[in-house]
Amino acid sequence: MTRRFLFVLGSSRDDGNTELLARAAAEQLAEDVEQQWIDLSDHLLPDFEDLRHDSDHVRPTEGNVGLLFDATLAATDIVIASPLYWYSLSGQAKRYLDYWSGWLRTPGADFKGTLAGRTLWGVTALAHEEFEVADPLIGTLHHSAAYMGMRFGGVLLGNGSKPGDVLGDTEALARAKTFFAQEAPLARFPYETP
Structure with a gap:
């Protein structure tokens, strides 16, 4: 299966530090690796309503929910690119x-x-x-991967507050060069970091 990366951008800022770092890592992917980028600020999802036990379920086919559902199923690799907001993922x-x-x-x-x-x-x-301080964010992604039986490639961390700051984090940019080249282990409970 050809690798297909889905980059889910969860920042409320266009071209923010997280996106810049994700794009630096994505530049290292081979040309034959497909990439799809979905900015959640441009593709807003309605509030999630948990109807697991209360209704018949249908396949989402329209709007942003349908787009993200199909893109998620088509991806071999899903990248959640979210700034650290209050020590965890962004709301989006x-x-x-x-x-x-x-x-x-x-x-x-x-x-x-x-x-x-x-x-x-x-x-x-x-x-x-x-x-x-990013451990809660890392734990959320790791545990989600473990529950789903997915591999977990870890989280590429960079330092930046003001727009463009992360481009001065030479260690993060160096890690970005090989981040997606690593072999990701199957995520397991209890929590393990790669």
């Missing part, structure tokens, strides 16, 4: 993951089975020099 990125709960019951999609064995990655920029 968390809402996208919330939709996974509903998609688990979509008839004919086998959402969990389809994503099993594929890879979940994260990219984040944060204003702290102590990267440990």
Whole structure:
């Protein structure tokens, strides 16, 4: 299967530090690797309503929900690019993951089975020099991957607050050069970092 990366941008700022770092990492992918970029600010999802036990489920086919559903199923690699907001994912990125709960019951999609064995990655920029403050964000992505039976490639971390700051983080840019080249292990409970 040809690798197909879905980059889900969860920032409220265009061309923010997280996106710049994600694009630096994506530049290293081979030319034959497909890339799809979806900015959640341009493709707003309505508030997630948990109807898992209350209604019949249908495959989302229209609007932003349908777009993200199809893009997620088509991806071999899903990259959640979210700035660190209050020590976790942005609201937009968390809402996208919330939709996974509903998609688990979509008839004919086998959402969990389809994503099993594929890879979940994260990219984040944060204003702290102590990267440990990103542990809740990393844990959220790791545990989501483990639950889905996915591989977890880890989270590429960079430092930046003002627009463009991350471009001065030479260590993050160096890590970006090889970030997607690593072999991602199957995510397992308890929490393990690659």
